[in-house]
Each structure stands twice: as structure tokens, then as C-alpha cells.
Amino acid sequence: MYHRIADPPHDPWGICVTADNFRSQLEFLASHRTVMSVDDLVAALDAREVPTRATAITFDDGYADNALIAKPLLESLEIPATFFLTTGLIGQNEGYWWDELADLILSGTGPAEVDISVGNVRLHASVPAQSELPPSLRNWRVDGEPPHDARQAAYASLWRKLAKLKPAHRAAAMQELRAHFGGPEAMPETHRDVRPMDWDMACTLTRQGSSVGGHARSHVPLDLMTSDDQREEISGSRSDIIAALDITPTGFAYPHGRYDRRAKKLVKEAGHSWAVSSRNQVIHPLFFDRFALPRVNVGDWTGQQLLVELASAGA
Secondary structure (H helix, E strand, C coil): CECEECCCCCCCCCCEECHHHHHHHHHHHHHHCEECCHHHHHHHHHHCCCCCCEECCEECCCEHHHHHHHHHHHHHCCCCCEEEECCCCCCCCCCCHHHHHHHHHHCCCCCEEEEEEECCEEEEEEECCCCCCCCCHHHCCCCCCCCCCHHHHHHHHHHHHHCCCCHHHHHHHHHHHHHHHCCHHHCCHHHCCCCECCHHHHHHCCCCCCEEEECCCCCCCHHHCCHHHHHHHHHHHHHHHHHHHCCCCCEEECHHHCCCHHHHHHHHHCCCCEEEEEEECCCCCCCCCCCCEEECCCCCCCHHHHHHHHHHCCC
């Protein structure tokens, strides 16, 4: 499971792999693993004929770097991948809210006091000024260790609350936070260009064996929604892809890896053949749920490190 091919000054969720490391990983996978599409892997699982060291590559969210950096590297080694698109964000000028939040708080310089309520959720944060980014920032992970300072604590707290808001409430909250933290103009120029791909970029993903799947429309956790909203997110993202790319996606990735029985049922009813979660483990070739397939989350490792991590996971 990949998200971004990038080298930002901060990566609080560990979703970035540099282009050099990604190339190294692909070279090692091509030499040491049986790399196949998720569609072929699911077919092999159903037939109980999974190849030795079978591996499939996926990307979540729909970052522009997937099309601009990852896809050319995959093509150069003739390796397929599946790209899951958050279709409501494709083509938007604004970046993903979680990246902007990290830039505003973690890379910002001025002090800020925030105490607002949006959608019956209170957002509170107090951060001091900082003249430079702390050395620990690049390696800090929200789910790996406690915050080192007030800015990291504020980011973790606000992210968890914003992730649960409805899109309209979250947009309103982000507008308030921009005002309090200085907005994009307060961030270094190099931090601003994190964008979703557009539909023309998405079209390039379907070439040379790769495919596109749904990742809902708004990236809100599905288990927090009503059944009607779940249906709109799941079926809507599928319809968006069919309309824009003239292809029918077979797979779906649950936003944040979160789902419930209703979401699984609706993914199947929408016409998808399989779905993936973000549960960090390998697929058992005999005991698996094709609508909740786990994935190994890939870090910013060399190719050799990736093989070691796969071996330690039992792959």
C-alpha cells in the first residue's frame, strides 16, 4: 500500500516514499517477487492457485505524483499497479486537507490560539512561534510516538477531529484554521504544491496493465456515515470513474481503511469484485475475505529493506 512518491519536510502518517527508494523497491520486487495486478491476484486466490511470492501494488487517494512519478517508473519495469481515486477531489486546485493541516501547523512559524466549534465539534489548539523546523519533525509519526512539542500535539488532535467531520463542516473548519494559522501564504513555496491529480492524469494510469479503483468521494470514514451516505460515496465514486475514464472499476479501497458490514455490502452491490482495507498484514491464501483484503503499508525503505519487511510479515 502506497500513497505518495515524495520527499516532504514532514510525513506525520508515514505515507511518503522518495522516488529513489521507490525505484529501488520496484527493482527488487521485479527480481524477487511475482508481481501481478490485484485482479489477477484475486482470481488466483479464488482458484487456490496463488503464485509463489505473489505481490500486488496499490496506491490510495489519487495524488498527482502517482501519475507524474510513480506511473512512469512502473511502466519502465512493466509492473502493474492499482490506483484508488478519491473522486470528489480529482481536479481540485486545493490540496488534500490533511496535508494542508500539516503545513499550516507543523511548518508554520507564527503563534496561534484556536478555539472554535464546527459541526458540534470543538477544535482547540495553542501553539508557540517557531523560527525553524525541529530536527525531529521529518521522522515523527503520529501513530509511532508521542508528540515532541505543542505543534505536533495540536496537529494530531485536530486531525483526529477533522477526519470525522462531514465534508462541508470540514471545509468550514479548514477555512477557520487558515485564518488562525496564517493561511497558505505563511508556508514556504516548496510546501504548497501537493495536489490531487486531474482526470487527464488519471487517464494515463490505465495504460500498460495498471488499473483504477474507487476510494469514495470525500475520504470520510464510511463507518461514521448513514447507509444512504455510504451508498452515495461508494456508488458515486464508481460512477465518477466510469463517466470520466470510460472504464468500469473492479476494486475499492475503504477511506482510512475503515468499514463496517453495511459498507462491505454496498461495495459488493455497487458492482465491485473486491475491496482492500489498510490492515497491515499479508493475505492468507486460504482464509481471506475478498471484500476486506489486508495490505502491507510500505515505508520509505530501500528495496532490500522492503524485502526484509515482507519476509518479517510472512510474505
